[in-house]
Amino acid sequence: MKLLLQDVVKSYGGIEALAGLNLAIDDTSCLALIGPSGGGKSTTLRLLSGLEAPTSGSIRINGQEIGRDADQRRLFRKQVGIVFQAYNLFPHMTALANVALPLEKVHGYSKTDAIQKSENLFERFQLEDHMRKKPAELSGGQNQRVAIARAIAPDPDIVFLDEPTSALDPEMTAEVLDAIYTLIEAEKRIVIATHQMGFAQRAADTVALIAEGKLVESGSSKQVIENPETPRARKFLEVCLDRQ
Amino acid sequence: MQFASLFLEPRNGDTAKDRPIRKAASLLVAILILSIVLFASFAALRYQWNWEAAYRYRLKFLEGWLTTLKISSVSFIFAFIIGALSTSCGRSRLLPLKYLSSIYVELIRGTPLLVQIFLFYYVIADAANVQNRYVVGVAIMAIFSGAYISEILRAGIEGVSKSQLLSAKSIGFTEYQTFRYVIAPQALRSSLPALDGQTANLIKDSSLLSIIAISEFTLNAQEVNAITYSSFESFFPLAIGYLIITLPIMRLSRYIEERLKFDT
Numbered sequence: 001m002k003l004l005l006q007d008v009v010k011s012y013g014g015i016e017a018l019a020g021l022n023l024a025i026d027d028t029s030c031l032a033l034i035g036p037s038g039g040g041k042s043t044t045l046r047l048l049s050g051l052e053a054p055t056s057g058s059i060r061i062n063g064q065e066i067g068r069d070a071d072q073r074r075l076f077r078k079q080v081g082i083v084f085q086a087y088n089l090f091p092h093m094t095a096l097a098n099v100a101l102p103l104e105k106v107h108g109y110s111k112t113d114a115i116q117k118s119e120n121l122f123e124r125f126q127l128e129d130h131m132r133k134k135p136a137e138l139s140g141g142q143n144q145r146v147a148i149a150r151a152i153a154p155d156p157d158i159v160f161l162d163e164p165t166s167a168l169d170p171e172m173t174a175e176v177l178d179a180i181y182t183l184i185e186a187e188k189r190i191v192i193a194t195h196q197m198g199f200a201q202r203a204a205d206t207v208a209l210i211a212e213g214k215l216v217e218s219g220s221s222k223q224v225i226e227n228p229e230t231p232r233a234r235k236f237l238e239v240c241l242d243r244q
Numbered sequence: 245m246q247f248a249s250l251f252l253e254p255r256n257g258d259t260a261k262d263r264p265i266r267k268a269a270s271l272l273v274a275i276l277i278l279s280i281v282l283f284a285s286f287a288a289l290r291y292q293w294n295w296e297a298a299y300r301y302r303l304k305f306l307e308g309w310l311t312t313l314k315i316s317s318v319s320f321i322f323a324f325i326i327g328a329l330s331t332s333c334g335r336s337r338l339l340p341l342k343y344l345s346s347i348y349v350e351l352i353r354g355t356p357l358l359v360q361i362f363l364f365y366y367v368i369a370d371a372a373n374v375q376n377r378y379v380v381g382v383a384i385m386a387i388f389s390g391a392y393i394s395e396i397l398r399a400g401i402e403g404v405s406k407s408q409l410l411s412a413k414s415i416g417f418t419e420y421q422t423f424r425y426v427i428a429p430q431a432l433r434s435s436l437p438a439l440d441g442q443t444a445n446l447i448k449d450s451s452l453l454s455i456i457a458i459s460e461f462t463l464n465a466q467e468v469n470a471i472t473y474s475s476f477e478s479f480f481p482l483a484i485g486y487l488i489i490t491l492p493i494m495r496l497s498r499y500i501e502e503r504l505k506f507d508t
Contacts (some may be wrong), residue, residue: 051414074413075416078416082414084407084411088408088410088411089411090408090411090425090430091430092429092433092504101425102416105421105425106417151414
């Protein structure tokens with residue numbers, strides 16, 4: 001997967017979340033966006049996944065411009081999967097319906113095919129006992145795995161994960177990280193915003209450190225995390241590694 | 245079991261095998277208290293009961309009751325349509341529609357129904373040359389109730405969290421699909437209790453249509469009273485008749501609410 005972000009600015013009501021971000025990555029299968037909270041990594045992920053349009057600048061993934069046109073971005077979102085920090089499952093539907101409904105309504109599966117495919121995914125994530133439950137009846141880790149199942153159900157090219165473990169306790173975090181490892185094994189392309197440095201180091205081949213709305217440093221995960229070049233990156237990583 | 249505990253709500257963890265007994269006993273006491281108050285009041289009045297006169301006009305009560313039922317149901321259907329339209333206008337990006345909706349809601353909610361009935365009946369319906377007063381009655385109740393329903397639906401829609409909308413966006417739903425599968429079902433569920441209260445209000449408020457001589461339940465009761473000079477014998481059946489419609493509605497809604505309950 002090839003990513004190219006040029007002079008990307010994103011402001012929300014006068015506040016610049018991204019202040020001219022430049023990032024060029026030639027080939028990566030798993031990119032981790034790291035950096036302090038409020039530094040712009042989640043915003044970057046939202047722009048990359050086509051959820052929102054940049055205020056200015058250009059974003060290309062594999063040569064395809066993620067446009068400013070809303071319909072075009074919707075078509076792009078159909079080809080990718082997105083997982084949120086707070087799972088964002090629909091509370092009025094069963095876990096199974098959460099996964100099957102988009103297959104049926106967005107991707108043109110027949111109802112039986114959509115349910116069949118969803119059931120297979122629940123088995124794969126060891127969630128088959130929870131298919132008929134509603135999100136409120138599941139734990140955070142289970143919900144997040146359902147959300148991952150929903151994201152990958154239509155066989156997307158790329159899966160975007162926005163701090164998928166930040167709302168979870170360590171045990172559930174491990175559960176969800178395991179699910180993400182299975183995506184990597186299945187050779188999904190992944191972009192993940194995360195505070196889990198250990199995970200970024202092990203699972204991601206590329207890391208981009210974003211702070212204060214700009215790119216601080218990017219490169220192979222080994223290089224950026226173990227030998228950061230810039231003082232800002234060193235400062236951030238020292239704090240992170242201290243706390244682990 | 246102690247006698248006093250018969251009238252206490254079982255605490256959490258208490259074995260509540262006697263729950264039905266407690267319920268029945270307590271309900272009985274409540275009804276007893278109310279009855280004593282009522283009987284004492286009437287005893288003080290020294291009222292000469294004359295149920296026979298009222299009973300002679302039982303068909304008139306029944307007809308009025310049925311008319312109220314019909315007017316209310318038809319009005320509710322139109323009120324819901326008007327309310328839904330007004331809500332969607334209010335959410336429209338077209339500003340004139342938005343203002344139209346908010347002016348409608350504020351005018352209707354800000355003025356008494358009685359005034360609206362007079363204005364609508366003597367000015368608008370007259371100008372539009374609508375002769376059938378029942379049509380006018382239904383129109384007034386639908387427009388009146390529609391404004392409240394519009395607000396109820398708006399609140400329901402706004403109650404659907406932003407994260408749900410983002411989620412719908414992320415799976416590639418169109419705006420219509422987002423509304424159909426995400427917003428509408430949740431908004432309707434959260435609006436149910438308020439919608440139900442509004443339905444009960446609509447039924448009770450329709451009694452004001454008696455002032456433009458629509459022969460609904462209240463007007464018919466007033467007429468029986470005028471003919472037989474037996475006010476209480478006319479108005480007691482009236483109260484009970486309204487309760488027969490409103491109580492099941494409130495029960496039903498609570499039942500649906502209980503069944504559809506979910507946490508967000």
